[in-house]
Amino acid sequence: MATLVLTTIGSVIGGPIGGAIGALLGQTIDRDVLFKPKGREGPRLTELAVQTSSYGMPIQRVFGTMRIAGCVIWSTDLIESRSTASSGKGQPSVTNYSYSASFAVALSGRPIRSVGRIWADGNLLRGGAGDFKVSTGFRLHLGGEDQDADPLIASAEGAGLVPAHRGIAYAVFESLQLADYGNRIPSLTFEVIADPAPVAAGAIAADLSGGLIDGAAATLPLPGFAAYGNLRAVIETLGTAIGGRFAPEGAGLSLRVSIDPERTIADAGVATGAGGGARAVGSTAAIETVPRTVTLKHYDPARDYQTGVQRARRPGAGYSDQQIDMPAALDAASAKTMAEATLARAEAGRVRRTVALGWDAIGIAPGACVAIDGAAGAWRVTGWSLEHMVLSLECVRLAAAALPVRASGGRVLSSPDAVAGTTIVHVFEIPPLDDSVLSAPRVTIAAAGTAPGWRRAALLYSLDGGARWSTAGATAAPATLGVLASVPLAVPATVIDRRSRFEVELAHANMALSGADAAALDAGANLALCGDELLQFGVAEQIGATRWRLSTLYRGRRGTEAAIGTQAVGDRVVLIERDAVMALDVPLATLGGEVRVLASGIGDVAGPAAAQTTIAGGSVLPLAPVGLRWRELGDGGAEIRWTRRSRAGWRWIDGVDSPLVEERELYRVTIGTAPAAETSEPMLNLGAAERGAGVTVSIRQVGSVGASTAANLFIPAWEA
Structure with missing residues (x-):
C-alpha cells in the first residue's frame, strides 16, 4: 500500500519526521487513489446465498462457521435411468425415468475443517447427523495444499x-438424484466449518491482509465470517462494524478498538497572526449529518443462517439511513448491539476539535486515541498537518463502549432434520385388501425406517433364489411396524377376544397406534399382521416411548385362523393400511416357491434390507370351510355338513350366501387314511364301516388354482 511505501521512503530521507509525513501522504494516496471507494461499503449478503457457476467468480474465504452457497466448478450432463414395473396381471408395464447428475461446488478460498448441514432449494439435503435425505455420493476436499484431484x-x-x-x-456430489428438484441441479447452500471456534475480528483482518494488518487488539469473537469480493471493502466493513480504526504501525497497520487514551495532550491553541495569541477551534455538526437509523444485516445461526436485520434508531431530525451488510454469523442480540454502537459512534463523531501542538509531538499519527486537557472523553486523531513547526491534529470524539442490548431474531422456521435410519422391510402374502379376486399370487410389501426421517426405499425382487433380480419401483408410505414383545392367547376366531392383552414394540417413538370402536372395527379399522395372523384391535394403550399394549381383539381375520397361537416374541407386527403397503403380483408358476425382496433407502449405507416369504397361496386359494358339524343317521352312519366361505368378500351378509368365485363348487374330503374323494355339495354321508372306532375327516375347498387348507372334524365311534 502507498502508506507503507511512502512511510519507508520518508524515514530514509528525513528520519522520524519524514516517516510520519510519508505516512500521511501515503494515507491520502490510499484513500483517494488506490483505495478510492466505488459506491459500496462491502459485500452484499445475497452474494453468499445464491449459488453461481460463472467463470471468474470470486470464491469467499470462510472463517468460523458460516452458511454459504459456493460456485459450481464442474458438472456432468443429466444422467437418465429407467426402470420397468408391472401394474398387475392384464395391465401394461410402466416405464419410469429418473435423472441424476454429478458436480463439484467450490466452498472456500482457504482450508476448512468440515461441512455440516447442506440445503437444496432451501430444504435439508444433509442433516446435522451427516445423513443425506436424497440418495447421492459425497466427497469433501478440505482445501489443503497437498490435496489430490478428485477421482x-x-x-x-x-x-x-x-x-x-x-x-x-470444494465438495463433490456423485449421482445426486434430482427427482425432488425438478430434474435439475438444485441451488445448494452449505454449513461450512472452517475453524472449530469463533474467530477474533482482528485475526480475520490479519489473514485477509496477508499479515499487513496487526489485529491482535481486536478480540471481538465472530462465530462465522465470509470474505467475498474486494478485500479492502471487506476489511473496512469489518472495522466499521466492530468500531475499529486503522493506524500505521511499523511496516503495516494496526486495527485498534480500545478507547483508552494512549496519551494526554494540552491544546496550545492556534495562532491568530503576529502577536495575536492563540485560540482553540472546535465544531459540532448538525444532527441531520448523523443517520436517523442504522440497519445491520447479518446471518442468524438460530434461524439456519437466514438473513437477520437489526436496527438502531435515534430521536430528532433527519431522514438518512446507514445500511451495513455484515457477512458474519451473529445472534440477534450481538447484531443489535453492533448497530447501536455504530449509531452511538456516529453521534459522538459530530463533535470535532483541532488541536495545535509543538513539532515534537509529530509522532502522534492518525488513528491514535488521545485525551485533551479541558475536553471530556476520548478522541481519535483523524488528520495531521505540520506548518511553521506547529503540528495541527484533527480530532473526533469517540463514543463510550456500547452496553449489550437484548433483541429477538424473530420466529425460527428451521427445516425439519429427521434422521432416516435404516430400512425395515416385510413381505408377506395375504388376501387382497380391496376384496378383488386374483388369478395369480400377490405379495404385500411394507417398509419403514428405524428413525422418523425415513420416506422411501427402492425395491428389487427375485423369484429364483437370488439368481436374478427385477426392479419393483419404490415402497409405499412409511408403515407402522415393530415386533411382538409378548404374544396373544390362543382364543378362537369365532368370539371377540377379551382375554388377551399383548404388547408390541414399534420401530421408533414417532410411530403411534390408536383404538377403534365397534363400528370402526366392523369397517376394517386397526387390521394388523402379528406373526402370520391378521387380527384387529380395539384398544391401544401406550406404556412406553415405543411400547404399546393391545386388547379387545378380533382374531384370525381374512382366513388366517390357522395362525392363532403360533406367534413368538420378536415376530413381526405390521399395521395394514392401504397407503402404507404395496402389492407385487407374481406369476402363477411361483405358487409354492419363494419371493425375496431387497429394499435400499438413503440410510442403508451398510447394504439393503432383505426379507422373503413362501408363496403358499393365501392370496389366490379358497378358504377352508367353516361350521363343520355332524349328526347320527341311526344305522352307524353320520351326516357331515359345512359352510362354504368365499374370497370375494369378508363381511357377514344375513340371508345371502357368499358368492362363489371359483370355476365350480368342489370339495376334497379325506376320511382317515383313505384316498381323498370329491363332492360338489357342502355335505357328505359317512357309513358305519368308514366311521369305525372313530375317524378324522378333513375337508378342503377346491378352487381355480388349488385347494384350501384343511378343516378337520373328528367323528367318534358309533354306540348302538
Whole structure:
C-alpha cells in the first residue's frame, strides 16, 4: 500500500519526521487513489446465498462457521435411468425415468475443517447427523495444499487434465438424484466449518491482509465470517462494524478498538497572526449529518443462517439511513448491539476539535486515541498537518463502549432434520385388501425406517433364489411396524377376544397406534399382521416411548385362523393400511416357491434390507370351510355338513350366501387314511364301516388354482 511505501521512503530521507509525513501522504494516496471507494461499503449478503457457476467468480474465504452457497466448478450432463414395473396381471408395464447428475461446488478460498448441514432449494439435503435425505455420493476436499484431484472428475475429464484445486475447499456430489428438484441441479447452500471456534475480528483482518494488518487488539469473537469480493471493502466493513480504526504501525497497520487514551495532550491553541495569541477551534455538526437509523444485516445461526436485520434508531431530525451488510454469523442480540454502537459512534463523531501542538509531538499519527486537557472523553486523531513547526491534529470524539442490548431474531422456521435410519422391510402374502379376486399370487410389501426421517426405499425382487433380480419401483408410505414383545392367547376366531392383552414394540417413538370402536372395527379399522395372523384391535394403550399394549381383539381375520397361537416374541407386527403397503403380483408358476425382496433407502449405507416369504397361496386359494358339524343317521352312519366361505368378500351378509368365485363348487374330503374323494355339495354321508372306532375327516375347498387348507372334524365311534 502507498502508506507503507511512502512511510519507508520518508524515514530514509528525513528520519522520524519524514516517516510520519510519508505516512500521511501515503494515507491520502490510499484513500483517494488506490483505495478510492466505488459506491459500496462491502459485500452484499445475497452474494453468499445464491449459488453461481460463472467463470471468474470470486470464491469467499470462510472463517468460523458460516452458511454459504459456493460456485459450481464442474458438472456432468443429466444422467437418465429407467426402470420397468408391472401394474398387475392384464395391465401394461410402466416405464419410469429418473435423472441424476454429478458436480463439484467450490466452498472456500482457504482450508476448512468440515461441512455440516447442506440445503437444496432451501430444504435439508444433509442433516446435522451427516445423513443425506436424497440418495447421492459425497466427497469433501478440505482445501489443503497437498490435496489430490478428485477421482470422479479425473476419470471423466482424463488423468493429468484436472487441477487438484489446492488451497480451495470444494465438495463433490456423485449421482445426486434430482427427482425432488425438478430434474435439475438444485441451488445448494452449505454449513461450512472452517475453524472449530469463533474467530477474533482482528485475526480475520490479519489473514485477509496477508499479515499487513496487526489485529491482535481486536478480540471481538465472530462465530462465522465470509470474505467475498474486494478485500479492502471487506476489511473496512469489518472495522466499521466492530468500531475499529486503522493506524500505521511499523511496516503495516494496526486495527485498534480500545478507547483508552494512549496519551494526554494540552491544546496550545492556534495562532491568530503576529502577536495575536492563540485560540482553540472546535465544531459540532448538525444532527441531520448523523443517520436517523442504522440497519445491520447479518446471518442468524438460530434461524439456519437466514438473513437477520437489526436496527438502531435515534430521536430528532433527519431522514438518512446507514445500511451495513455484515457477512458474519451473529445472534440477534450481538447484531443489535453492533448497530447501536455504530449509531452511538456516529453521534459522538459530530463533535470535532483541532488541536495545535509543538513539532515534537509529530509522532502522534492518525488513528491514535488521545485525551485533551479541558475536553471530556476520548478522541481519535483523524488528520495531521505540520506548518511553521506547529503540528495541527484533527480530532473526533469517540463514543463510550456500547452496553449489550437484548433483541429477538424473530420466529425460527428451521427445516425439519429427521434422521432416516435404516430400512425395515416385510413381505408377506395375504388376501387382497380391496376384496378383488386374483388369478395369480400377490405379495404385500411394507417398509419403514428405524428413525422418523425415513420416506422411501427402492425395491428389487427375485423369484429364483437370488439368481436374478427385477426392479419393483419404490415402497409405499412409511408403515407402522415393530415386533411382538409378548404374544396373544390362543382364543378362537369365532368370539371377540377379551382375554388377551399383548404388547408390541414399534420401530421408533414417532410411530403411534390408536383404538377403534365397534363400528370402526366392523369397517376394517386397526387390521394388523402379528406373526402370520391378521387380527384387529380395539384398544391401544401406550406404556412406553415405543411400547404399546393391545386388547379387545378380533382374531384370525381374512382366513388366517390357522395362525392363532403360533406367534413368538420378536415376530413381526405390521399395521395394514392401504397407503402404507404395496402389492407385487407374481406369476402363477411361483405358487409354492419363494419371493425375496431387497429394499435400499438413503440410510442403508451398510447394504439393503432383505426379507422373503413362501408363496403358499393365501392370496389366490379358497378358504377352508367353516361350521363343520355332524349328526347320527341311526344305522352307524353320520351326516357331515359345512359352510362354504368365499374370497370375494369378508363381511357377514344375513340371508345371502357368499358368492362363489371359483370355476365350480368342489370339495376334497379325506376320511382317515383313505384316498381323498370329491363332492360338489357342502355335505357328505359317512357309513358305519368308514366311521369305525372313530375317524378324522378333513375337508378342503377346491378352487381355480388349488385347494384350501384343511378343516378337520373328528367323528367318534358309533354306540348302538
